[in-house]
Amino acid sequence: MVRHFIITGCAGFIGSSLVDRLLAQGHRVTGIDNFSTGQRRFLEGALKSTSFCLIEGDLLDLPSLTKAFAGGDTVFHFAANADVRFGTEHPRKDLEQNTIATFNVLEAMRSNGIKRIGFSSTGSVYGEAAMIPTPEDAPFPVQTSLYGASKLAGEGLIAAYCEGFGFQSWIFRFVSILGERYTHGHVYDFYKQLKADPTQLRVLGNGKQRKSYLYIQDCLDAMQVAVEKANGKVNIFNLGVDGYCEVNDSIGWISQALGAKPQMKYTGGDRGWIGDNPFIFLDTRGIRSLGWEPKHSIREGVVKTVEFLKANEWVMGAR
Amino acid sequence: MVRHFIITGCAGFIGSSLVDRLLAQGHRVTGIDNFSTGQRRFLEGALKSTSFCLIEGDLLDLPSLTKAFAGGDTVFHFAANADVRFGTEHPRKDLEQNTIATFNVLEAMRSNGIKRIGFSSTGSVYGEAAMIPTPEDAPFPVQTSLYGASKLAGEGLIAAYCEGFGFQSWIFRFVSILGERYTHGHVYDFYKQLKADPTQLRVLGNGKQRKSYLYIQDCLDAMQVAVEKANGKVNIFNLGVDGYCEVNDSIGWISQALGAKPQMKYTGGDRGWIGDNPFIFLDTRGIRSLGWEPKHSIREGVVKTVEFLKANEWVMGAR
Numbered sequence: 001m002v003r004h005f006i007i008t009g010c011a012g013f014i015g016s017s018l019v020d021r022l023l024a025q026g027h028r029v030t031g032i033d034n035f036s037t038g039q040r041r042f043l044e045g046a047l048k049s050t051s052f053c054l055i056e057g058d059l060l061d062l063p064s065l066t067k068a069f070a071g072g073d074t075v076f077h078f079a080a081n082a083d084v085r086f087g088t089e090h091p092r093k094d095l096e097q098n099t100i101a102t103f104n105v106l107e108a109m110r111s112n113g114i115k116r117i118g119f120s121s122t123g124s125v126y127g128e129a130a131m132i133p134t135p136e137d138a139p140f141p142v143q144t145s146l147y148g149a150s151k152l153a154g155e156g157l158i159a160a161y162c163e164g165f166g167f168q169s170w171i172f173r174f175v176s177i178l179g180e181r182y183t184h185g186h187v188y189d190f191y192k193q194l195k196a197d198p199t200q201l202r203v204l205g206n207g208k209q210r211k212s213y214l215y216i217q218d219c220l221d222a223m224q225v226a227v228e229k230a231n232g233k234v235n236i237f238n239l240g241v242d243g244y245c246e247v248n249d250s251i252g253w254i255s256q257a258l259g260a261k262p263q264m265k266y267t268g269g270d271r272g273w274i275g276d277n278p279f280i281f282l283d284t285r286g287i288r289s290l291g292w293e294p295k296h297s298i299r300e301g302v303v304k305t306v307e308f309l310k311a312n313e314w315v316m317g318a319r
Numbered sequence: 320m321v322r323h324f325i326i327t328g329c330a331g332f333i334g335s336s337l338v339d340r341l342l343a344q345g346h347r348v349t350g351i352d353n354f355s356t357g358q359r360r361f362l363e364g365a366l367k368s369t370s371f372c373l374i375e376g377d378l379l380d381l382p383s384l385t386k387a388f389a390g391g392d393t394v395f396h397f398a399a400n401a402d403v404r405f406g407t408e409h410p411r412k413d414l415e416q417n418t419i420a421t422f423n424v425l426e427a428m429r430s431n432g433i434k435r436i437g438f439s440s441t442g443s444v445y446g447e448a449a450m451i452p453t454p455e456d457a458p459f460p461v462q463t464s465l466y467g468a469s470k471l472a473g474e475g476l477i478a479a480y481c482e483g484f485g486f487q488s489w490i491f492r493f494v495s496i497l498g499e500r501y502t503h504g505h506v507y508d509f510y511k512q513l514k515a516d517p518t519q520l521r522v523l524g525n526g527k528q529r530k531s532y533l534y535i536q537d538c539l540d541a542m543q544v545a546v547e548k549a550n551g552k553v554n555i556f557n558l559g560v561d562g563y564c565e566v567n568d569s570i571g572w573i574s575q576a577l578g579a580k581p582q583m584k585y586t587g588g589d590r591g592w593i594g595d596n597p598f599i600f601l602d603t604r605g606i607r608s609l610g611w612e613p614k615h616s617i618r619e620g621v622v623k624t625v626e627f628l629k630a631n632e633w634v635m636g637a638r
């Protein structure tokens with residue numbers, strides 16, 4: 001079935017990757033981005049397709065958003081302030097770009113009679129989880145970051161629209177995603193540091209923070225499997241691999257890929273920043289029960305990311 | 320210790336009741352209300368006190384709010400759109416008056432160096448709870464109403480400010496509150512109907528919805544015990560009685576208090592409206608472990624509410 005997808009944040013890492021895949025599958029795609037962090041170069045391929053329409057706009061502009069959504073039948077809402085680390089420097093940013101923007105997406109859908117939405121939430125909504133690996137129905141969490149709180153608010157709005165307005169949703173709680181078109185996060189930061197000075201590396205925290213990562217194409221596979229096979233009103237899935245690494249492991253892989261042997265300078269403490277979660281590891285039995293499994297290990301994801309950055313150093317200057 | 324409390328929604332049911340109590344205890348109180356639903360007559364006593372300062376203003380006006388908070392040391396944030404039932408008629412109202420207003424309260428606190436906040440959340444954040452009675456750490460809920468979603472968003476913001484900015488919070492998940500100054504909800508609706516026509520009563524749903532109610536003075540006792548004795552960073556407490564009634568029970572008590580014998584007209588179905596929860600019953604072992612217990616039964620709360628409405632019929636015309 002050929003669908004007309006609306007992708008917010010279409011020029012971002014995950015958004016643009018999904019745009020390309022949907023176009024390759026023969027779907028029609030309308031993409032929206034305000035290019036605050038999105039990259040035009042990620043849409044070079046898509047823009048060659050007559051099935052793709054790019055709308056440059058901001059989700060906080062509801063009238064324009066409502067126009068942009070005309071004719072769509074499924075929305076993937078990826079646009080967000082993904083700058084998790086600096087939440088406390090600009091708390092309003094998470095409120096506006098994540099919570100209010102999600103509200104506007106839902107209202108634009110309602111105006112256009114669109115009722116299907118996929119949403120990129122985050123494993124951060126679990127706060128400091130009492131259960132690890134953390135299942136979707138873990139104990140009611142206490143938020144520890146403005147980012148997590150703003151995404152939780154988005155989830156809540158979406159679920160309430162499902163109940164109140166007959167929407168159907170697929171909410172994805174991600175670990176960090178890695179791979180081609182990755183433009184922020186620890187691999188990016190370490191790569192940039194090592195390019196500038198391969199002899200030393202400054203690491204926030206003690207390097208022992210355990211993290212779980214998922215490779216972008218495995219992430220897209222999971223989202224498509226979920227939308228195809230899960231038919232509840234509100235379908236919530238953790239997305240991640242069945243394991244984790246320490247930041248130090250990742251540093252080893254990155255250094256190796258770059259042929260660097262840096263001296264480590266740890267800032268100390270068991271977390272990188274206020275609200276950093278020292279251990280996010282999600283129970284993914286839900287999405288696995290639909291037949292999905294990741295095809296790439298964390299190490300493969302990290303190495304592919306370094307390869308992408310090597311071949312696309314322009315992304316370093318693009319921000 | 321004499322404190323300077325800031326009470327948002329100070330002219331509302333719960334807010335004005337707490338204002339009176341805090342003034343009687345010798346504290347200083349600054350109250351803020353936009354009088355959209357608040358009642359000036361509830362502040363008649365408070366306004367006679369030199370320890371009370373009333374500021375007429377809207378929480379969406381952050382600069383004014385920031386000025387109003389000057390000198391306070393503890394905030395009780397009660398102002399909200401409490402019109403749970405009609406959420407789907409104006410979804411923006413919950414976003415603005417509950418989520419964004421809470422954000423503004425937190426920002427006004429931050430500007431003024433105020434770090435203690437009590438917050439009126441709701442048992443509705445549990446959605447259709449899988450565990451009944453529902454404990455504070457029940458499984459991660461799926462929201463079913465815009466009201467619940469907006470309060471959950473408020474809780475998340477508050478918790479994130481505790482982590483990010485060193486705030487301390489007391490979050491109260493209420494069942495419905497009853498008693499003197501009660502101005503909306505089922506007792507109000509039924510009272511109004513029976514006054515107009517004591518021979519019949521229209522009941523949303525089948526009347527078998529089970530609900531739990533707490534009497535206002537018991538609610539205030541619980542909040543004060545919590546703030547005094549719970550010293551965590553984010554202190555979350557369910558507030559309710561250890562039991563429940565059916566809407567039909569409550570109708571019986573109301574009818575009896577009014578000497579009416581109405582014929583029932585049920586609209587049918589197991590819930591009153593979209594997003595209505597047919598059964599909210601909270602596990603209150605947390606707050607009880609601090610030595611609190613309610614002194615009034617649900618029936619006593621309903622009867623006291625009817626007595627208040629009888630003696631204050633002006634509230635019917637005031638909305």
